[in-house]
Amino acid sequence: MHRSRLFGIFIDTPQGEAGAAAAFWSAALGTTATPVPGEEEFIALRDAFPGLAVDVQAVDDTPRYHVDIETDDVAAEAARLTALGAVVEVDNGGHRTLRAPGGHLFCVVPVQSEGDLFDRTARTWP
């Protein structure tokens, strides 16, 4: 058995505009823009929504949103989701990027939530 939950929304933004995007989104949602130490491409919009990570992520690509699913077993969760029809696009080992039926990219990542949020809210899969 393993568990997973929707972890967050990522606002993927071209590198040169990430600061402006973070300033906008933090003001729009009434929160702060906090750089993530050691992960310079991420700017966290903490408490933008209860229990949901919302981050601006600087990318070398066009603007888009994506979502992350966090899990206590990345391999098992990726296997579950590919059995449902997703396709693995990038396998980083630690995390994987998949494409869903319909064409949307999303990531499967190890548990990132702080405290007992994951334990309280994740769904359990056989």
Place this chain on the structure above:
Amino acid sequence: MHRSRLFGIFIDTPQGEAGAAAAFWSAALGTTATPVPGEEEFIALRDAFPGLAVDVQAVDDTPRYHVDIETDDVAAEAARLTALGAVVEVDNGGHRTLRAPGGHLFCVVPVQSEGDLFDRTARTWP
């Protein structure tokens, strides 16, 4: 004064693949796919995340995600967000589509949440 909050994530999917996308995402997130009566382009993934709407939306466009901000005053909220740097792309009167600094589309819509969720969680703007 008016109020707003992040309302939901919309999984915009080309018309012909919306059913497959809804089947995938409902299973992925451990919920059900429920057509929205009278709004046939929407398939609600109810309770995918506490307090957050997650819907597959059939579109005549390429796959993407977008977010909605709900508000008790669409005009005032659109004015607040354009003052922060967003640009109105489509003004439907009842709801508006804006583009944020960084390039992301999002919608400003009237309050959609059921019960007292909006009153309990919306932020108040001067």
